[in-house]
Amino acid sequence: MALIVEDGTGKEDAESYLSVAAADTYFTGRGAPAAWTALDTAKKEAALRYASQALDGMFEWRGVMQTTSQALSWPRSGAYDFEGGRSYPTGAVPERVMQATCELALLHLTSPLNTSYDRGGAVRKEKVGPIETEYEAGAPVEAWVPQIDRVLLGLGRPRSGCQVTLERG
Numbered sequence: 001m002a003l004i005v006e007d008g009t010g011k012e013d014a015e016s017y018l019s020v021a022a023a024d025t026y027f028t029g030r031g032a033p034a035a036w037t038a039l040d041t042a043k044k045e046a047a048l049r050y051a052s053q054a055l056d057g058m059f060e061w062r063g064v065m066q067t068t069s070q071a072l073s074w075p076r077s078g079a080y081d082f083e084g085g086r087s088y089p090t091g092a093v094p095e096r097v098m099q100a101t102c103e104l105a106l107l108h109l110t111s112p113l114n115t116s117y118d119r120g121g122a123v124r125k126e127k128v129g130p131i132e133t134e135y136e137a138g139a140p141v142e143a144w145v146p147q148i149d150r151v152l153l154g155l156g157r158p159r160s161g162c163q164v165t166l167e168r169g
Contacts, residue, residue, distance in 0.1 A: 002045075003048060009091065010066040010069070010075055012069045013071055015048075016045070016049055016051075017055075017072065020041055024036075026098070027106070036105075036106055047108050047109055048101060048102075050105070050108050051105035051107075052101050055097070055148070059152060059158060059159060061074070062076070062078070062079050062081075062155060063080070063088075064078060065077075066091065074093040074094070075090060077090045079094075079155070081154040096151050096155060099151050100152050103147055103151060104148060
C-alpha cells in the first residue's frame, strides 16, 4: 500500500509527515545510516507511518489542528515556535517535525517505539540486588527521546503521560 503523505491540506487519510524520498534525502545528508539505507521501500514506509503516529502521541503541539477530520496533528493554525519566535502558516508542516519523524523512524528500526524506555534519568534510588528502581515524582511515564526533544524545541512540549484520579467508594 502506497504511503499517504500529509501535504498541508489536513488529509483525513495521511499516514506520514514526509515521503520515503524526502526521508532518503534527510538521511543522505546525515551519513546515510545503514539501518535506513538497507531497507526496501515498504519497510521505510512502515517506519515512517509508525514514527508519525508516535510523534503525535509524544507531543502537545502549539496551535490547533487545521481541520477536525485530519489524521495527523499537523498542519495547525496558530502554531508558532516559542524558542525562535517564528509563526508557521496554516497549511504547513514544519521542517523540524519532518526531521523528528525521520529520527523516530530510524530509532524504531533498532528499538521499537512501543517498548518501555528510560524515564528521563530521574532516578531517585537504584538498588542492584535484588533489583529495585525508584523514580522521582516528576519523572516522565512515557518514552523520553532527548534527540527528538532537541529537534522540536519550542514547537510544543512532551506529553507527561496520563493522569487519573482514583476515588474509593
